[in-house]
Amino acid sequence: MGAESRPVPDEPGSEPGFVRPEVLALKILVTVKLVPDTNADKRIDPSTMRLVRTGVETVLNPFDEYALEAALQLKEKLNDGSTVTVVSMTPAANKEIVRKALAMGADDAVMISDDTLAGSDLWGTAVALSAAIKAQSPDLVLTGTQSTDAISGDLPGMLAEKLGFPGLTYARKIDLADGRVRVERETENGYMTISAPLPALVSVTKSANEPRYPSLKGIMGAKKKEIKQLAAADLGLTVAVGTDGAKAKLINVAPAPVRGKGRVETAADGADGARIIVEFLKERKFL
Amino acid sequence: MQNVIAYIEHKHGVVRRVSLEAVTQGRTLADKLGGKVHAVVAGAGASDAAETLKKYPVDQIHVSGDERFIDGAVDALETVAKSAGNALVLVGNTMIGRDVGSRFAARVDCGINADVVDFTTDGSVAAVMPKLGGLVITTCAYVGDFGVAAIRPNVFAAKETSGAGEIVHLASNATASPVTVEDEVEEAAAELGVEEASVVVSGGRGMGGPEPFTTILKDLADAFGGAVGASRAAVDAGWIPHGHQVGQTGKTISPTLYLAVGISGAIQHKVGMRTSETIVAINKDANAPIAEFADLLVVGDAFAIVPALTNLVRDAKAAHA
Numbered sequence: 001m002g003a004e005s006r007p008v009p010d011e012p013g014s015e016p017g018f019v020r021p022e023v024l025a026l027k028i029l030v031t032v033k034l035v036p037d038t039n040a041d042k043r044i045d046p047s048t049m050r051l052v053r054t055g056v057e058t059v060l061n062p063f064d065e066y067a068l069e070a071a072l073q074l075k076e077k078l079n080d081g082s083t084v085t086v087v088s089m090t091p092a093a094n095k096e097i098v099r100k101a102l103a104m105g106a107d108d109a110v111m112i113s114d115d116t117l118a119g120s121d122l123w124g125t126a127v128a129l130s131a132a133i134k135a136q137s138p139d140l141v142l143t144g145t146q147s148t149d150a151i152s153g154d155l156p157g158m159l160a161e162k163l164g165f166p167g168l169t170y171a172r173k174i175d176l177a178d179g180r181v182r183v184e185r186e187t188e189n190g191y192m193t194i195s196a197p198l199p200a201l202v203s204v205t206k207s208a209n210e211p212r213y214p215s216l217k218g219i220m221g222a223k224k225k226e227i228k229q230l231a232a233a234d235l236g237l238t239v240a241v242g243t244d245g246a247k248a249k250l251i252n253v254a255p256a257p258v259r260g261k262g263r264v265e266t267a268a269d270g271a272d273g274a275r276i277i278v279e280f281l282k283e284r285k286f287l
Numbered sequence: 288m289q290n291v292i293a294y295i296e297h298k299h300g301v302v303r304r305v306s307l308e309a310v311t312q313g314r315t316l317a318d319k320l321g322g323k324v325h326a327v328v329a330g331a332g333a334s335d336a337a338e339t340l341k342k343y344p345v346d347q348i349h350v351s352g353d354e355r356f357i358d359g360a361v362d363a364l365e366t367v368a369k370s371a372g373n374a375l376v377l378v379g380n381t382m383i384g385r386d387v388g389s390r391f392a393a394r395v396d397c398g399i400n401a402d403v404v405d406f407t408t409d410g411s412v413a414a415v416m417p418k419l420g421g422l423v424i425t426t427c428a429y430v431g432d433f434g435v436a437a438i439r440p441n442v443f444a445a446k447e448t449s450g451a452g453e454i455v456h457l458a459s460n461a462t463a464s465p466v467t468v469e470d471e472v473e474e475a476a477a478e479l480g481v482e483e484a485s486v487v488v489s490g491g492r493g494m495g496g497p498e499p500f501t502t503i504l505k506d507l508a509d510a511f512g513g514a515v516g517a518s519r520a521a522v523d524a525g526w527i528p529h530g531h532q533v534g535q536t537g538k539t540i541s542p543t544l545y546l547a548v549g550i551s552g553a554i555q556h557k558v559g560m561r562t563s564e565t566i567v568a569i570n571k572d573a574n575a576p577i578a579e580f581a582d583l584l585v586v587g588d589a590f591a592i593v594p595a596l597t598n599l600v601r602d603a604k605a606a607h608a
Contacts (some may be wrong), residue, residue: 247429285602
């Protein structure tokens with residue numbers, strides 16, 4: 001466990017003579033992806049089949065903000081010198097957006113930026129990101145459940161497997177005690193309580209918390225925080241990632257069929273509205 | 288890849304529909320590719336689930352008694368995949384399906400495609416998926432002997448056949464699981480989630496509070512045998528849990544019928560449901576954005592229309608019963 005190499009911090013407010021057993025500060029790591037703004041109405045350039053980015057802001061993946069908030073809350077609750085590090089695989093030009101995570105309260109950040117990583121599929125992303133995470137020796141890795149642009153929801157499981165960590169996904173509540181992490185994992189109609197020893201990976205759902213806005217103090221403080229810049233060569237990878245190494249290869253992109261405007265009818269009253277809908281559903285053989 | 292392995296998700300032996308969709312689609316793919324269809328089912332109740340699978344077009348049903356959460360299924364898949372030599376692994380694009388599929392892909396170092404709605408088999412198999420919130424349709428091929436496709440529920444058909452698969456028991460050499468399941472709590476009656484229901488009745492800001500989600504919308508959804516969904520506005524207001532949210536920060540779904548009640552149809556919602564087969568909206572505003580992509584928009588008072596509609600749907604269903 002990575003924590004063993006770190007010093008035991010001073011126990012704030014402890015009584016003289018009080019010995020807190022085995023207190024070790026935790027290194028909490030949060031993965032963050034940068035995505036096109038969720039609320040922008042996106043368009044595709046028909047000549048390149050790529051997203052038109054003009055006028056579309058790049059933001060922290062909203063799902064990752066729940067992971068970051070959970071990490072900050074754990075750090076505040078532990079209050080023992082535990083730290084929160086943000087890790088993001090993104091072009092170096094996005095440094096100031098990564099800084100927003102620092103403004104929210106993360107202690108430092110690691111960016112993995114390299115042209116050779118561009119075009120990585122999920123597998124390549126998991127390989128590169130897990131290598132960067134491993135080098136940080138975290139005790140706990142928190143991720144969002146998915147990104148708003150790719151929406152696969154597969155990266156948390158892949159990272160857990162590549163790290164060799166237990167993976168506790170879809171957590172809406174996270175507790176740390178006795179070297180274990182215990183979460184309430186959302187299910188389709190309830191939840192299950194699952195736990196595992198640290199180090200572990202937890203993906204955090206939207207129900208877990210309400211992410212904070214950076215305070216003015218946080219924004220000012222973030223300017224002094226370190227953003228470590230890594231290149232692919234720093235990761236010690238033994239396999240090719242990026243477009244050339246992809247195990248899932250994009251072979252075609254086509255515009256989705258456009259959904260046209262349908263009928264609009266005004267209902268005189270409730271019964272009339274119901275009648276209009278039922279007639280329509282009968283036409284379409286639903287009833 | 289010629290072979291297909293369907294990972295069977297089940298609860299105490301009751302197989303999820305998306306897994307039956309996976310085996311049925313698996314048969315179609317394997318026939319085109321010249322391979323076999325395997326089903327892998329693990330955990331408590333696996334033998335019961337295997338009985339259900341005998342009614343579906345599977346060549347071999349691999350049963351593992353390994354009850355470890357996620358790990359048991361991944362180990363079983365790995366064993367069957369390695370023995371098959373090559374395989375496309377189909378999982379449902381569900382919480383459990385994604386966990387199992389993603390861990391398998393990372394373990395055997397293969398490609399994974401999520402939210403798959405179609406396949407092409409031009410020489411080799413490739414997965415077809417909507418991307419960028421449904422703006423484009425992408426096709427992704429696999430490199431190597433293995434691949435994973437997480438299929439969107441409700442898109443592929445599940446069809447029973449007379450074929451009876453051979454049951455193969457997998458030896459379990461399970462080690463202790465690092466993940467301990469301490470408790471499982473059902474907060475709502477077991478019902479189809481919005482991802483799997485073929486009819487989804489969603490409410491938005493226009494509902495004004497939590498009550499309609501458990502009364503008029505629920506009644507209408509029940510009349511169809513469907514599920515209740517919601518827009519982000521309704522979830523953020525705390526009217527209904529996040530699991531019901533349809534949209535960019537919720538679920539992306541393709542039911543055959545989507546009823547949007549009091550939902551304006553902002554882009555954030557649209558990307559989660561625009562691939563529904565038929566969209567019917569009820570809104571008091573004729574100029575709501577949803578008018579641009581609903582097949583039918585009825586302008587009127589949802590609180591009067593929905594209960595009346597529920598009665599008519601019940602009558603129509605009863606007349607057919």
